[in-house]
Amino acid sequence: MPNPLVRKLENFIRLTSEEKQALEKIAQPTRRLGPREDVVRDGDRPRHVNVVLEGWACRYKQLEDGRRQVISIFLPGDLCDPHVFVLRKMDHSLGTLTSVVLAEIPETAIREITQQYPRVAEALWWEMLVTAAIQREWTVSLGQRLATERLGHLFCELFLRLRAVGMTNDTSCEFPITQADLGDAMGLSTVHINRTLKELRAAGLIRLRGRQLTIPDFSALQAASLFDPSYLHYERDPLNTAED
Template sequence: MALTWVSEHNGHMLSQSAMSSAPPTHPLLARLQHYVQFADDERASLEALAAGPVITVRQRRDLAREGDKARGVNLILDGWAFRYKTLEDGRRQIIAFLLPGDLCDVHGYIHRELDHSTGAVTPVRYVEIPRERIEALVALGPRVAQALWWDASVSASIQREWTVNLGQRDALERLSHLLCELVHRLRAVGLADDNRCDIPLTQTDLAEATGMTPVHVNRMVQELRARGLIRWKGRAFEALDLDRLCNVAMFNPAYLHLDREGRHLDAT
């Protein structure tokens, strides 16, 4: 079933609370540690990014809209969001899913205005990190600086893989590849229990991310179920045979760069 997307201009439907607090160890740190291990002072600086104030956005509202003035960098603490582009006739393409621990374009603040919009799939809690704090982090030393570069590089790598998905994979491969990617990314921030996780996406979300119609997405989900590859009820998703699902998708997780490529910079 198609969703009605309600879009509010940046900030009008947001509530900001100085009383909100985030866990001392947030998913950004969990994810960055897949690239490199930090010293205690670096960990403390990264954890401080989640100190707030925390902004809460309701489900199916916008965090930011194309054309808004670029300010800081948004760090997702809880919930799912996505980047999207909309054509003049209202057609929309989802170009990335943003999970807890994701920075919404770590270098985006250098532009005059945003060239895409960011919307909330679920209720989202995030913090807006000022440019000065990002620059101060980079100044801490090569470990943090390169970890942030890896983060930006992986975002670009995911975008390249999505381009291949849309241009070369068939419908079943396309959906399977996206599901494999989401399982691996959720694992990286501790949000997947083995091959089980919450995936709160509708058929319309999946259609707009994979270039299919919602009806065709439904057919592909049923095909994966019939093959015994997935179980999916409501938000609860399980890859019953992740290896076979990866084979269907021709999925290689190397583009996610989660195997400690920066180990030579590890703090001792």
């Protein structure tokens, strides 16, 4: 089971084994959390860069009156803001969706590895820019897409991101998040998430039982959701790339 951060970055640049070893060394498990726990809280001073090694996590923001928006979803291999230290305070929280294993990387370790290995620095740049692109695409989804398109688009995105770290097989992947959390992420009520899932299932676009998602015909879901994967900036189309 290779390190998911290394695996993810290799979608952009193939790294030397020295570079990979350096990355693996700083991205070791240091913290385990259960589902629905906070990793860092809004207002905290950031102390490390968190990398998800196992499980799903998220950024979220809670309004004074309790409304909650999940701002982004973190999958294995994802890392939160490699340069977050520049800001004094978190302006949002990080929380787990499932049980999670994290690597907490200190500021110095990031600085050292990027100074020593320019290709790792470039790969981290790519990671940041793609994270920003995903955030923009969520803006588009929330602003323009209807509920079916919005959910379908999310399924397409998460499937490709999971495939990029080797966490899919054929047309299926784990999908361990609740409909309530899906609602908070998509700006929809739990009830409407449920209705919309029913509709996507009825249209044969997805199967979703327990914690398993199947997309029997990716291009059909893609067309129905107006999903264009170019914002993910994978050099090699992950749908057509053989596993290592």
